[in-house]
Structures are given as structure tokens and as C-alpha cells.
Amino acid sequence: MQRRQLLQVGAVTAATLAAPIIKAQSLPSGPIRIVVGFPPGGGTDALARVLAQKLQAMWNINIVIDNKAGAAGVIAADYVAKQPADGNTLLMAHINSHALATSLQPKLAYNVERDFSPIGLVGVTPNLLICNENQPAKSVKDLVALCKQNPGKISFASAGGGSAQHLALEMFKLRAGIDALHVPYKGSGPALTDLIGGQVQYCFETMTSATPHVKSGKAIALAQTRTKRAKGHPSVPTMDEQGFAGFDATTWYGLVGPAKLNPSFIKRINEDMNKVMSMPDVIEKFELYGAEDGGGTPERFADFIRSETQKWAKVIKDAKVQADS
Numbered sequence: 001m002q003r004r005q006l007l008q009v010g011a012v013t014a015a016t017l018a019a020p021i022i023k024a025q026s027l028p029s030g031p032i033r034i035v036v037g038f039p040p041g042g043g044t045d046a047l048a049r050v051l052a053q054k055l056q057a058m059w060n061i062n063i064v065i066d067n068k069a070g071a072a073g074v075i076a077a078d079y080v081a082k083q084p085a086d087g088n089t090l091l092m093a094h095i096n097s098h099a100l101a102t103s104l105q106p107k108l109a110y111n112v113e114r115d116f117s118p119i120g121l122v123g124v125t126p127n128l129l130i131c132n133e134n135q136p137a138k139s140v141k142d143l144v145a146l147c148k149q150n151p152g153k154i155s156f157a158s159a160g161g162g163s164a165q166h167l168a169l170e171m172f173k174l175r176a177g178i179d180a181l182h183v184p185y186k187g188s189g190p191a192l193t194d195l196i197g198g199q200v201q202y203c204f205e206t207m208t209s210a211t212p213h214v215k216s217g218k219a220i221a222l223a224q225t226r227t228k229r230a231k232g233h234p235s236v237p238t239m240d241e242q243g244f245a246g247f248d249a250t251t252w253y254g255l256v257g258p259a260k261l262n263p264s265f266i267k268r269i270n271e272d273m274n275k276v277m278s279m280p281d282v283i284e285k286f287e288l289y290g291a292e293d294g295g296g297t298p299e300r301f302a303d304f305i306r307s308e309t310q311k312w313a314k315v316i317k318d319a320k321v322q323a324d325s
Contacts, residue, residue, distance in 0.1 A: 032090065034064070034092055035068055042188030072162050077101070078109050085117070092255060093116070096159075100163070112309070116256045117260065119261075129168075130210050154202065156181065156201070157205075164206070165251075207251075225238070227248050231287045255273065
């Protein structure tokens with residue numbers, strides 16, 4: 001009897017001692033890189049930095065943002081897909097790399113479902129249709145008229161050929177029956193710089209990256225592209241409200257790692273992401289940027305990626321969009 005009790009006590013003691021070790025092993029031992037497929041100054045970069053700052057403080061582990069711009073986020077995604085599944089390298093996944101590229105690039109080097117471990121959805125944002133303050137058309141109705149008067153001459157910037165911003169433009173062109181000049185950039189940052197500087201006239205840009213410029217008055221918001229108004233821009237009407245019923249072209253962000261990531265790490269970081277995104281100051285920042293509806297389980301994020309891939313595959317086919325257009 002005494003031997004049995006000693007064994008039970010020993011088992012409990014061993015389990016107690018092991019618990020902190022298991023918890024510690026659920027995080028990588030070294031610094032964590034969050035790779036961003038766009039330059040600093042864009043929406044993906046902004047949200048990644050908010051998340052990284054909070055997780056770094058929570059974990060007491062150095063988290064570095066690594067910007068690998070190009071091919072509308074595909075270069076960064078391809079890089080992370082090839083990294084060891086040790087948790088030290090993660091990706092701020094984006095609609096471009098994880099829902100659009102599959103249909104736009106038949107020779108894509110990675111497979112979204114096979115080569116990544118979904119961790120959590122960070123947020124969904126509308127795009128804002130914006131212009132600089134010197135443009136004559138400052139409503140959607142006037143912009144449509146301007147494009148019809150100048151077919152193929154009114155310029156629209158985007159974060160890259162085949163990007164969410166580019167597809168929002170293509171949807172607009174189809175719905176409005178207009179032609180316009182698409183000017184692709186390597187990310188939102190340089191696109192916005194040239195928009196404000198007057199090198200290009202208009203663009204559909206993520207609310208996350210466009211908001212600071214709209215708030216400062218350097219950019220004018222004509223419309224937003226979800227069917228409901230975002231909390232951060234309650235005075236900006238939707239495309240739906242301005243005659244384009246059901247117009248819905250969003251950008252979204254989420255955290256993923258390479259395939260076969262340790263399930264304990266996925267669980268830990270997902271739980272902590274949800275804690276971060278429930279913090280009042282983070283909610284305030286995300287709402288300002290228009291990033292809403294984030295959080296939930298890794299399974300919810302995986303299902304979301306699949307549904308978005310199917311939705312945009314149809315749009316890309318119907319509009320005959322190519323990544324380099």
C-alpha cells in the first residue's frame with residue numbers, strides 16, 4: 001500500500017516538474033522572424049509589427065520583422081515554405097500569396113494546403129478607393145465619368161500585378177464598363193508614395209495602409225469595398241451604396257508557418273494571438289486600420305483560406321486576369 005502511494009506521489013511530482021518543460025518547449029528557443037511579403041509602410045507590415053510587439057513582450061523572445069518584397073507576396077511565401085518547421089520562421093500570410101496566386105500562377109512553386117501550417121486569421125480589411133487631393137473626380141460617379149471620357153488614360157496604382165488591389169480594380173472596370181491604366185508597384189508603400197506625389201491618380205488600397213494618409217488629408221477616400229462600413233471609417237460610403245450592389249473586394253492577413261509545425265506551438269501562438277487581439281489598444285489600432293473579424297482557431301483560418309481561394313478563382317477566370325497585367 002505504501003509502495004503504491006509512493007508511486008502515485010512520484011508520478012504526480014514528475015508530472016508537475018514536467019509541465020513547465022513542456023510549456024517552454026512549445027516556443028522556439030531562439031529569435032522568431034515574421035516574414036512580410038511587402039516593403040515597410042504597407043498594411044501587412046503595419047499589422048505584423050503590432051502583433052510582433054505584443055507577442056515579444058508576452059514571450060520575452062526577440063521577434064524580428066523580415067521584409068521580403070516582390071511578386072505580390074509570393075516571394076516571401078515561397079521562402080517560408082522552404083524553411084525548417086522549428087517555429088523560428090513564420091509568415092504574415094496575405095490574400096495575394098494564399099488565395100490569389102494559386103489561380104494566377106499555374107507554375108507556383110508551393111501548394112498552400114500542403115506547404116503551410118495555418119495558425120490564425122489576423123484580420124479582414126476593406127480596400128479604400130483613394131486619390132490625391134489634386135484629382136478632379138472625388139466621387140465614384142465622377143470617377144466613372146472621367147474614365148469613360150479618357151479611356152485607358154486614368155492611372156490606378158496597385159501593390160503589384162495580381163494583388164488584391166489589382167483585382168479590386170479589375171472588378172471595378174468590369175462592373176463600371178470602363179478602361180483604365182493599371183500601374184503595378186512592389187508593395188503598398190511605394191504605390192502610396194507615388195499616389196500622393198501625383199505620379200499616379202487613383203488606387204484601391206488596403207484600409208490598413210491608406211488610413212494614415214486619409215487621416216492626414218494627403219489622400220481622399222471615395223469609397224470602401226466591403227458591403228458594410230468599417231468602424232474606422234464610418235463616414236466613407238461603400239461601393240455598394242454608390243451603385244455597385246454587392247461589391248466586395250477585401251484584403252486579409254493571417255499568421256502561418258511551414259508545413260509540419262509543432263502542434264503545441266500552433267496551439268500556443270494561436271491562443272496568445274487571440275489574447276493580443278482582444279487587448280483594447282490593439283482593437284483600437286486594428287479598427288483604425290479597418291482590420292476586423294480576426295481571431296478564432298487554426299481550423300477556422302484554414303477553412304477561410306479555402307473559401308477565399310474558390311471565390312477569387314472564379315473572379316480571375318471571368319475577368320481573364322493575369323498576374324503580370
